Amino acid sequence: MYDYVIVGAGSAGCALAARLSEDPDTKVCLVEAGPADTSPNIHVPALFSKLLRSGLDWDYDTHDEPGLNGRRLFLPRGRVLGGTSSINTQIYIRGNRLDYDSWDQPGWGFDELLPYFKRSEDNEWGESEYHGAGGPMKVSDNRSRNAMSTAFVEAAVEAGFAANDDFNGESQDGFGYFQLTQKDGRRVSASTAFLHPNMGRPNLTVLTNVQVHRIVIENGFAVGVTGERFGEELTVRADREVILSAGAYGSPHLLQLSGIGPAQGIAPLGIQVVADLPGVGQNLQDHVLIPLVFPHEHPISMIGFGQPEHLEQFGAGHGPLTCNGPEVGGFHRTDAGLPAPNVEYLSAPVAFVDNGLGVPVGHAITFGPSMLTPRSRGALSLASDDPTVKPRIQHNFFTEQADMDDAVKAVRTALEISRQKALSPYCSTLYRGPASESDADIAGYIRAYTHSIFHPVGTCAIGSVVDPELRVQGVGGLRVADASVMPLIPRGNTNAPSIAIGEKAADLIRKGTTA
Numbered sequence: 381m382y383d384y385v386i387v388g389a390g391s392a393g394c395a396l397a398a399r400l401s402e403d404p405d406t407k408v409c410l411v412e413a414g415p416a417d418t419s420p421n422i423h424v425p426a427l428f429s430k431l432l433r434s435g436l437d438w439d440y441d442t443h444d445e446p447g448l449n450g451r452r453l454f455l456p457r458g459r460v461l462g463g464t465s466s467i468n469t470q471i472y473i474r475g476n477r478l479d480y481d482s483w484d485q486p487g488w489g490f491d492e493l494l495p496y497f498k499r500s501e502d503n504e505w506g507e508s509e510y511h512g513a514g515g516p517m518k519v520s521d522n523r524s525r526n527a528m529s530t531a532f533v534e535a536a537v538e539a540g541f542a543a544n545d546d547f548n549g550e551s552q553d554g555f556g557y558f559q560l561t562q563k564d565g566r567r568v569s570a571s572t573a574f575l576h577p578n579m580g581r582p583n584l585t586v587l588t589n590v591q592v593h594r595i596v597i598e599n600g601f602a603v604g605v606t607g608e609r610f611g612e613e614l615t616v617r618a619d620r621e622v623i624l625s626a627g628a629y630g631s632p633h634l635l636q637l638s639g640i641g642p643a644q645g646i647a648p649l650g651i652q653v654v655a656d657l658p659g660v661g662q663n664l665q666d667h668v669l670i671p672l673v674f675p676h677e678h679p680i681s682m683i684g685f686g687q688p689e690h691l692e693q694f695g696a697g698h699g700p701l702t703c704n705g706p707e708v709g710g711f712h713r714t715d716a717g718l719p720a721p722n723v724e725y726l727s728a729p730v731a732f733v734d735n736g737l738g739v740p741v742g743h744a745i746t747f748g749p750s751m752l753t754p755r756s757r758g759a760l761s762l763a764s765d766d767p768t769v770k771p772r773i774q775h776n777f778f779t780e781q782a783d784m785d786d787a788v789k790a791v792r793t794a795l796e797i798s799r800q801k802a803l804s805p806y807c808s809t810l811y812r813g814p815a816s817e818s819d820a821d822i823a824g825y826i827r828a829y830t831h832s833i834f835h836p837v838g839t840c841a842i843g844s845v846v847d848p849e850l851r852v853q854g855v856g857g858l859r860v861a862d863a864s865v866m867p868l869i870p871r872g873n874t875n876a877p878s879i880a881i882g883e884k885a886a887d888l889i890r891k892g893t894t895a
């Protein structure tokens with residue numbers, strides 16, 4: 381018997397488990413579907429693409445996307461200790477102040493969340509107004525610094541955009557190198573930061589290879605979870621609370637399998653409705669990337685990494701194997717009158733094609749806009765009452781014309797950057813890109829080549845599915861703490877915000893706010 385059972389050892393779940401188990405009198409069980417994070421492909425940043433569609437990936441796809449010529453897009457999610465933070469590209473971004481303030485939920489404004497961002501952080505720059513030092517998660521400058529990445533930032537400046545050294549500081553706008561969740565050039569995941577140092581705590585149990593199938597609910601109260609481990613059924617009981625940290629796809633999937641969700645979607649599958657919560661699985665938001673790929677002859681892209689000298693350099697904490705992929709980027713407003721950036725440019729020293737699944741055959745640079753403020757909304761619903769069957773996920777990318785209008789402008793800006801002098805050695809040939817700069821050609825290219833950049837949120841949103849203390853409405857002893865609770869997607873990458881949610885959830889739970 382445990383006080384708290386947490387489902388999912390991802391970005392939020394690891395932070396939550398570590399914080400709750402700081403109290404030696406609190407017994408915490410963290411249940412994870414995937415294995416321990418021992419694969420070397422996790423820890424060597426440049427190998428991240430080897431994790432996609434591997435055994436450490438839930439390997440989802442969207443249903444036919446109506447705004448993207450009916451294509452199905454690849455949606456990777458980590459299935460391993462650390463969750464998606466064990467397979468991501470380590471960019472450390474919090475989003476914009478405006479994001480959290482516009483959630484308009486008590487306790488979730490930017491000024492109230494900043495202490496949680498800082499508490500988790502150990503920035504090599506040290507402590508400041510916007511940064512924390514001494515927290516569990518190391519944040520460092522990029523150790524790789526590919527010549528193409530530097531050229532991309534220089535080209536953006538040549539095109540008239542500002543340089544920015546700190547996207548998490550006073551202002552988000554501008555171009556520069558990202559800071560990364562790395563230590564000495566190795567990946568820092570939520571697992572290596574929050575779990576590894578605390579595995580010896582007698583009051584923290586971490587169960588791996590246990591896929592939770594349902595929440596056990598007795599008299600309207602969550603009292604544990606049932607699942608499967610190597611073919612054997614397993615039940616874990618919680619004395620106080622069950623907390624779902626299974627991610628933006630996993631948490632609404634589990635709620636619906638447990639009878640919590642839209643009655644009209646779950647009852648026909650023979651699932652007994654425990655709470656009719658129409659918001660579960662709705663409000664799905666994500667960022668897309670529109671990649672432009674420029675092949676060239678310079679032998680400096682990621683396909684050349686892995687030479688003996690690179691391995692030696694990696695051992696010393698630097699060199700190309702520390703490359704996270706998108707080393708640089710920038711935040712930009714497609715219209716000067718916007719209150720905050722609506723585009724994040726990403727640039728990687730490699731041909732990043734076919735959702736990251738295509739194997740690059742020659743040297744290239746890939747960059748393009750990731751659209752930060754989508755109006756389109758998708759949904760996740762049950763395809764079956766069998767918990768091992770993947771849910772039906774539809775993002776509805778670009779089903780709102782305003783999303784397309786912004787993206788067309790953003791692609792045009794990327795092409796303008798590609799024509800600057802600093803990029804001239806690398807960008808003379810456009811292999812993947814629009815046929816011309818007409819609105820129609822750019823829109824056609826977007827529909828044919830856009831992919832997800834893997835930041836799903838919003839499917840158990842605060843104010844709809846959970847209250848501001850993250851309690852699931854209509855069921856006792858049950859909370860959700862992960863990216864799914866964000867009512868609106870932040871302007872940036874979603875790992876740091878998910879960790880901040882785990883940090884804050886721990887304080888909410890410790891305060892004993894359960895009804």
Ligand SMILES: Cc1cc2nc3c(=O)[nH]c(=O)nc-3n(C[C@H](O)[C@H](O)[C@H](O)COP(=O)(O)OP(=O)(O)OC[C@H]3O[C@@H](n4cnc5c(N)ncnc54)[C@H](O)[C@@H]3O)c2cc1C
Binds near residue numbers: 387590
């Ligand atoms: C390829 C890729 C690159 C990315 N790059 C970046 C980046 O550079 N920077 C950034 O900020 N963000 C990035 N992201 C996104 C970011 O990592 C995620 O938004 C974040 O990790 C989500 O955290 P979470 O806690 O909500 O969920 P997750 O970290 O996905 O954790 C969910 C956990 O729950 C487990 N789980 C799910 N269902 C069950 C079940 N039924 N039983 C037991 N366990 C279960 C999963 O296995 C997983 O461990 C990237 C994502 C991908 C896929």
